[in-house]
Amino acid sequence: MNLDLPPTIHPVFLPGAAADVPAEPTDHCLVVADGKLLVRPDGELPRVADLPAEPGPPGRSDRPGLVPLGTLDGVPVWAAAREKADATLGNWLGWRELAAGLPEPLAALAGRALQVVTWRRSHRYCGACTAELADVPGEHARRCPDCQLYVPMQLSPAVLVAIRRPGPPGAAEQLLLVRHSYGPTEVWALVAGFVEAGETLEQAVHREVAEEVGLRVDRLTYFGSQPWAMSGPGVVLAGFTAYCPDPAAEPVVDGRELTQARWFPLDALPKALPPTYSISRWLVESVRAPATT
């Protein structure tokens, strides 16, 4: 598994929010309805030409409401919101299916489309004075024309950490894995949580570890990041590795978010692990030891 992709990976997706040129029929167009994204019957992401024309003036303006997302190998990518998921256009996939089925950078692109369309739908009015917000050109942001409140599209940072401790003499090191009380409850996952306002990513790791399993860790090392979380787009995950220096330290679960926490030998990890396309799994695989049996 290549965890260190060079910046020249193809295709290259560059996020952007400027609509410098009008949409062309061959441009990519990600269509979102009911929180799902349209995939053509041939499995490809749609082009602008695949989008049914809406009533309006002829020409390019017959496809109104295209929102710029950036470029994919230099080709503009647009998002379009639709009221209903029209099954005649193709398959409408939810986030988990998209994350599992699309290779990068298309999964990140799909996440961005869902996030942008959802944000635009849920941020239409000023939270301070209730006036209707106006788009800020070239940004995914809106501004209140009355009180000037600036409302940017925001991401939620979250951290996750693979914690090891020494094993018994002569045996492999051990990895702490946890089971959650929500989501896929059978999966053995990593300690994770959202970053609070006012703390660093590193402080968030130490706080989450203390809150969720009652342990202290050291040798905290940054591993990498993923621009979306299994729970959905809009969350940027920062992964870390850490070490529990006390070989006798046992986790104590909080009983709310977590139902179980256990140390597993690195050469005998459980089978029910996070999916292979998640940074959670990449972290687990980065510390896994070859099986001895």
Ligand SMILES: [Zn+2]
């Ligand atoms: Zn306002």
